[in-house]
Amino acid sequence: MxxxxxxxxxxxxLLAWGWLGTAAPLYAQGDLPVVVTVRLEGPLNPIWQETLKRAMRTAEERGAEALILELDTPGGQIDVMNRLIQQIRNSPVPVVVYVSPAGAMAASAGAMLTLAGHAAAMAPETSIGAASPVGGQGEDIGETMESKVKEILKASARGLTLRRGESAVRLAEEMIENARAVSASEAVENGLVDLVAPDLPTLLRKLDGLSIEFGDSQRTLRTAGAVVVEVPLTxxxxxxxxxxxxxxxxxxxxxxxxxxxxxxxxxxxxxxxxxxxxxxxxxxxxxxxxxxxxxxxxxxxxxxxxxxxx
Known part of the structure; x- marks a missing residue:
């Protein structure tokens, strides 16, 4: 040859790899509610956009009650973060961002993704925050640029947390202005996230009956006894x-x-x-x-x- x-x-x-395992198996489960889950971990990257899109499509096709985004990230680029936030806020099904497992974090851009969820939860011993902008290698950026980026990030954070009350808005701004980070219990205490759950079955029980803002209306989640459909990475x-x-x-x-x-x-x-x-x-x-x-x-x-x- x-x-x-x-x-x-x-x-x-190389091209053929893209078509391997592109869909999770689907099973008929009667009248039980369905919840779709997808795990995103590591630094934010463009692949997350395709994975999230595929998970949302699966959730919509199954008529899922919610898409649970299991998150563990140290952060990433702001432009990638903005595109992911747009996907979450325009999702055809409610998105619950779940920072897990124990020891995981939603740091920097990950904190903003958590705030973008229609509901948010954290496992015990997880953390969220430290969302001050830095350069590509973790270095400080110029004073003028830092001020501009912080202001736009704080404006976005206010928009995402306004429904959660003044304490949540104030904490979100401190995460950006002063790189503050908090534990799961502190986040719940300030209304930044909705609840703490040690694992997925507990999360589904606690989400059941939770009222969320979805689009222009209120929606009550029905997740007790839900069938979980996992969307793995291809x-x-x-x-x-x-x-x-x-x-x-x-x-x-x-x-x-x-x-x-x-x-x-x-x-x-x-x-x-x-x-x-x-x-x-x-x-x-x-x-x-x-x-x-x-x-x-x-x-x-x-x-x-x-x-x-x-």
Missing amino acids: GRLNWVRLVILV FMEQVLVVLANPNLVFLLLSIGVQAILIELSSPGGWVAGFIGAVCVTLAVFGLGILPVNWFGIIFLVMAFILFVLD
Whole structure:
């Protein structure tokens, strides 16, 4: 098999991963209420948007009472956070953000995601807050930029917590202005989240009968005895989440640039150029610059170019 055929095979395998395990199995469960769950953990990344979209679609198709987003994150980029908040607030079913398991956190941007939920819960020994903006490497940003970002974040936080009362609004602003963080019990005491639950069955019992604002109306959740449908990450999503690791992004970028330079210095082999293009594309995706759909389109275009070259 020629070199270009091997290259095309690699691209087709990469693309095929995206269609493996894309849906959770569905089972008929009579008249019992249905709750869909999805777990998002680690730093915020663009893959979460696709995972959340798939979970919301499953919840809507099943007529679920709620989508429970199990969260454990140290935070992430503000633009990714904003897109996730938009998805949550425009969800076709109520979204309950559940910070779990014990020891988990909803830090920085994760705190804002928790506030965006139509209801919010935390497991014991979890924490939320420390939402002050920082640079991409955790460094301080300029005074003017920091002031601008803080003000827009506080405005968003006020909008998300207004229904929870003055104490919750004040605490949310302190999380952004002074990087304050609180425990699960403190969050409930200030009205920032609705309840504390050690596990999912307990959460479902406590959510039953809870009145929430959903759209322009009030809605009462019916979750006692609910059938739980889990939406796991697909294999491709797991791979792409790994690619979002900053250390791996730096390594891919270094290899990609070096490979492209090798191709430019000795053109004609295409292998070094292909490896460089793939590594740079993966690195750009890992930085959160390249959306998932464009990520796939670029690989399709690369495969077409290789067919032409062959």
